Amino acid sequence: MKIIDKYILKRYLVTFLFTLLILIPIAIAIDIAEKIDNFLEHVDLGFYQIIDEYYINFVIYYANTFMPLALFIAVILFTSKLSNNTEIIAITNAKVSFTRFLYPYFLGATLVTVVSLLMNHFVVPNSSKERKKFENTYVRNKWQANELKYVKEFSLQLTDSTYIFIRNFNTETNSGYDFTSEVYDGLKLKSKLVADNIRFKPKDSTFTLLNWKKRQIYENRDSIFSGNKIDTVFNFTPKDLIYKSALAQEMPSNELLTFIDISKKRGVKNLNAYLVEFYKRTSLPLASYILTIIAVALAFRKRRGGTGVNLALGIGIMFFYVFLMKISEVLGAVAGVNSLLYVWLPNIFFGCLAIYLYNNARK
Structure with a gap:
């Protein structure tokens, strides 16, 4: 030089x-x-x-x-x-x-x-x-702070055959209501799980369903199960329910790419x-x-x-x-x-x- x-x-x-x-x-x-x-x-x-x-x-x-x-x-x-x-x-x-x-x-x-x-x-x-x-x-x-707290009318594709729907979810308390999970075999419905309330437990990454009912569909008959409370696992977390462009600014690029890839597989449209x-x-x-x-x-x-x-x-x-x-x-x-x-x-x-x-x- x-x-x-x-x-x-x-x-x-x-x-x-x-x-x-x-x-x-x-x-x-x-x-x-x-x-x-x-x-x-x-x-x-x-x-x-x-x-x-x-x-x-x-x-x-x-x-x-x-x-x-x-x-x-x-x-x-x-x-x-x-x-x-x-x-x-x-x-x-x-x-x-x-x-x-x-x-x-x-x-x-x-x-x-x-x-x-x-x-x-x-x-x-x-x-x-x-x-x-x-x-x-x-x-x-409070209105601005709550903008990312509540998720309403949210649907998500977890796998090629599993879909979920939540009427309302609070990402701060990790709880929501009107939860539905549907499993398909192609275009044919195989099972449907509904619950009045859903709660996420971060400690062990499990969900608690309250007042739940599950319908299992077979070739010639259906089976219906129900209960007051059940613990189960789903392939998502409350963070996955929030699709706001502001959140992208808070993710390092490797995490952002992973999030985009998972979201594409889950059928997020935009x-x-x-x-x-x-x-x-x-x-x-x-x-x-x-x-x-x-x-x-x-x-x-x-x-x-x-x-x-x-x-x-x-x-x-x-x-x-x-x-x-x-x-x-x-x-x-x-x-x-x-x-x-x-x-x-x-x-x-x-x-x-x-x-x-x-x-x-x-x-």
Whole structure:
């Protein structure tokens, strides 16, 4: 690595970290202003508990979220400064091509991408789980907190031949009512088990059925059994009853993939919200390369108006990227669409823009 590469790489990383450290306190200040009343409502909630259980995880989540934005702004800022100081003119006069000039930028983008990938797939999900647990306890109102607690009118395919239906289930108390389990041989019903109440015991992963009745269907006759209470085992847990896109953010990628695979086998119709979350964890970090090319191409040549013009143009492009990304996430979660294509759509669009700007800057 040449001296100029080390110089650019150092400026790249220092400016990136500086920009990130500016954005995070702003986010914290806005969040405190929004939630201060909720914190003060709980007299038993201490300052250090808020920092330890909430704001450390808050910083981890938003630092990772702001990485592409911070990187884009940082590259525009210090590249514009290089251009305004005529340092880039000296570099080009030394017969350094635009492609070669991008080399240290790509080294920096690789470091940011690797860190972001590791955080997205492993660190941030666990952090989000702790942060949302704190929010459910101290921040959200009762209606919001109960949103993931109650499951209504839920059906699930456990195996190729076994189906269950639950009228209502409380995932906090692990109890529900109007439970039905049906076993089929092809299209023919073989047995049906119904119960007024169902309770899950986490200690031994068994279910207790109250006021139950089972109908066993044979070739020429039926048998009916009933009782007040019976303990049995089913191939699911209360966690499997909750299909909310917010839960995907709390699962590490290996757990998320396992959950998607099991859910597909159980016949869950629309898992695109979970697929969007999984694909996004890779697409967003890899956007660092695309955004780096765009930022360098914009700031490579000296403009009238200097850094301010480049920065304004860059921020406009960045917000359009974020807007397109949010639109693609919503559309990608719709049933029946190719969620992978929608998640990568912003990168494809801006990748084409990066190629155009790259070719233009190279000339």
